[in-house]
Amino acid sequence: MSASTEALETLIRKLESTSVLTEEERQAIRQLPAAIRHINPSQDLAEDGERPAHCGLLVEGWSYRYKLLAEGRRQILSFHVAGDTPDLQSLHLGTLDHGVGALTPCTFALVPHENLRRLTAAFPNVAALLWRETLVDAGIFRTWITSMGRRLAYGRIAHLFCELYLRQEAVGLAADLQCPMPLRGTDLADATGLTTVHISRVLKALRDDKLITFERRQLIIHDWPRLYDAAAFDPTYLHLKSLEC
Known part of the structure; x- marks a missing residue:
């Protein structure tokens, strides 16, 4: 091919x-x-x-x-x-x-x-x-605007991780609650309207709460239901066929 x-x-x-x-x-x-x-x-x-x-x-x-x-x-x-x-x-x-x-x-x-x-x-x-x-x-775009305008930093990052996992899973790039995540602190900051210092604190809090591991350009989600709840996540906006069945 x-x-x-x-x-x-x-x-x-x-x-x-x-x-x-x-x-x-x-x-x-x-x-x-x-x-x-x-x-x-x-x-x-x-x-x-x-x-x-x-x-x-x-x-x-x-x-x-x-x-x-x-x-x-x-x-x-x-x-x-x-x-x-x-x-x-x-x-x-x-x-x-x-x-x-x-x-x-x-x-x-x-x-x-x-x-x-x-x-x-x-x-x-x-x-x-x-x-x-x-x-x-x-x-x-609408969901990101809502996150930056109304979600607290913890929920904002949790929401982004939920989205990026599901989008990759839909095209075969993620499975078993693990996926590539080649984002630096500056990238997360520029995407969420937070400072890099704030990003570091939120990532530490998510790790300390045993929700995720985020290192070596890889995201591992340890507790999907709790991450989902922390983000107040509703995947409807992604309109994925796998979620509509």
């Missing part, structure tokens, strides 16, 4: 984590042209204000959406794992209003907008599923 074909299988798995594709739709996705691009940590797939001619499907690694303030402070808007297409809205909006950066070494499959438009015109169900992905993204 070529690298581009394998990359498109990642997209199929992601779409089927929330819905069902026909074999004809799967084959149409597999036939998309995809250029493979490797990006190092802290490099950008797309910059704020850019007008990309393609969408970047994340095949391997972690990326994030972000905004930079004039003084250089960063706000992380979302994290992305394999199967996500963090710049999918560029298919219709044209100009990006945020940046997409690599958190770890990343592999992206770049699919031209022109080919995606042909695919969605020929297969309305695929168009609906891609539109659904942008709506789920919007749900994640």
